[in-house]
Amino acid sequence: MSSKTIVGALDAKRSGEILASYEKDPKNKVVRHALSRVSLTDVIYDSSSKTSVDPVFSLDLKTMPVANQKASGRCWIFAGLNFLREIIGKKAHIKNFELSQNYISLFDKIEKANYALETVVQFADRDHDDREFSFILHGPVSDGGQWDMFVNVVKKYGLMPKAAFPETFASEHTRETDALVNAAIRGFAAQACRLHKAGLHSQILPLKEETMGKIYAMFLNAFGVPPKTFDFEYVDDKDKYALERGLTPLSFFRKYIGDEIDEYQSLINSPTADKPFMRNYTIDYLGNVVEGHPINHLNLPMERIKELIIAQMESGLPVWFGSDVGFYRDRSSFAWDDAALDYESEFGFPVKFGKADMLDYWHSAMNHAMLIAGVDLVDGKPTKWKIENSWGPDNGVKGYYVMSPSWFDSFVYQAVINRKFLTPAERKACLESPVHLHPWDPMGTLAD
Numbered sequence: 001m002s003s004k005t006i007v008g009a010l011d012a013k014r015s016g017e018i019l020a021s022y023e024k025d026p027k028n029k030v031v032r033h034a035l036s037r038v039s040l041t042d043v044i045y046d047s048s049s050k051t052s053v054d055p056v057f058s059l060d061l062k063t064m065p066v067a068n069q070k071a072s073g074r075c076w077i078f079a080g081l082n083f084l085r086e087i088i089g090k091k092a093h094i095k096n097f098e099l100s101q102n103y104i105s106l107f108d109k110i111e112k113a114n115y116a117l118e119t120v121v122q123f124a125d126r127d128h129d130d131r132e133f134s135f136i137l138h139g140p141v142s143d144g145g146q147w148d149m150f151v152n153v154v155k156k157y158g159l160m161p162k163a164a165f166p167e168t169f170a171s172e173h174t175r176e177t178d179a180l181v182n183a184a185i186r187g188f189a190a191q192a193c194r195l196h197k198a199g200l201h202s203q204i205l206p207l208k209e210e211t212m213g214k215i216y217a218m219f220l221n222a223f224g225v226p227p228k229t230f231d232f233e234y235v236d237d238k239d240k241y242a243l244e245r246g247l248t249p250l251s252f253f254r255k256y257i258g259d260e261i262d263e264y265q266s267l268i269n270s271p272t273a274d275k276p277f278m279r280n281y282t283i284d285y286l287g288n289v290v291e292g293h294p295i296n297h298l299n300l301p302m303e304r305i306k307e308l309i310i311a312q313m314e315s316g317l318p319v320w321f322g323s324d325v326g327f328y329r330d331r332s333s334f335a336w337d338d339a340a341l342d343y344e345s346e347f348g349f350p351v352k353f354g355k356a357d358m359l360d361y362w363h364s365a366m367n368h369a370m371l372i373a374g375v376d377l378v379d380g381k382p383t384k385w386k387i388e389n390s391w392g393p394d395n396g397v398k399g400y401y402v403m404s405p406s407w408f409d410s411f412v413y414q415a416v417i418n419r420k421f422l423t424p425a426e427r428k429a430c431l432e433s434p435v436h437l438h439p440w441d442p443m444g445t446l447a448d
Helices: 012-024 026-035 047-052 075-092 101-122 131-138 147-157 175-197 201-223 249-256 258-263 302-314 343-347 355-360 405-411 424-431
Strands: 230-235 241-247 264-268 280-283 297-299 319-323 368-378 381-388 400-403 412-418 435-437
Touching: 075 101, 075 147, 075 249, 075 319, 075 368, 101 131, 101 147, 101 175, 101 201, 131 175, 147 249, 147 258, 147 264, 175 201, 230 249, 241 249, 249 258, 258 264, 297 424, 302 319, 302 368, 302 412, 355 405, 381 405, 400 405, 405 412
Parallel strands: 264 297, 280 435
Antiparallel strands: 230 241, 264 412, 280 297, 319 368, 319 412, 368 381, 381 400
């Protein structure tokens, strides 16, 4: 081997220097021993972070008990349905019920598959390593989604109570069906591109329809066949029994939600140089329902988004929101605070830095959706936030969590607000022609 020095190489001399410095610090031996028996987050956990996030709130919405998404990435569907059930609950005076997550999940998967196949048809003339094409094929169908995708499925297929179409093992454990549908889509892509190159364009659409038929049947086998009609049976807040017979998913949706769902606007906080505030944005090739409304995000400063979140909660409704739950959160603890896990003291570098830099350099983005159901206001300023999650009642405080204001500012990226709370200028901005973002833009990540 050549003895020539390579600039930038981690050579034996430098490795020796690092090792010597490591061994001089007695803290490293303690941390190393601890990590041999317990998790990293347990070692660096700071219990004092709980002192500022006691689960008591000046504005506390009494939402229905939490749901459980199990081993699936359907948080955005659970959060969306948990939001809609609060609207339905107020109208029908219902104490507690759930909407069928399986029903929305089934048709979201089917529609995502069709959306992906249609995209492949458009891309059949591209090379397989075209950046957009390869990005689409990396994960054409997954569990995740965004608010506008949720609205598209609900408006097309309606809603039904969970009792009418309960979960199956496959709907709660989606890894295998995701792998199967993506195999089918990638196989179709290979055949479609080959047909295009051979000049056999007329064979691509029939092949697409054949593939879609097989995918549709696979999801019906896995998630079940939903009923065409159902009865809505419940007990109201005065313990009075009620029964509505012969509903369809769309008649149920139109009676209790209808056009009201169109009043809600996705707001994002992306303080990056490429996304000026008071502009709206869409993400190319991101969606589920081909004929549905495209993704639309209005970018606003975080302080304004917090004002709007509080205004909607003061009206009695929680807020669907998206955040990054990858850091500074303990699934079993109720408190999420960026002071809870001391990465820097133990390892010498932070895992949280400027929000714009975290977005630009792919360190953080929205990956989980929940409901904001309360806030503690001191002199009009939020000091902590109450969160309704979908990880079941055995985590947090019966499934609810508390977020510190600094965690909230750093890791919350999206909130869905009724447009009636926006200013005229903000409402006008929502209607302007959106700026198109690449499919891989951080604002196009999916909550799961």
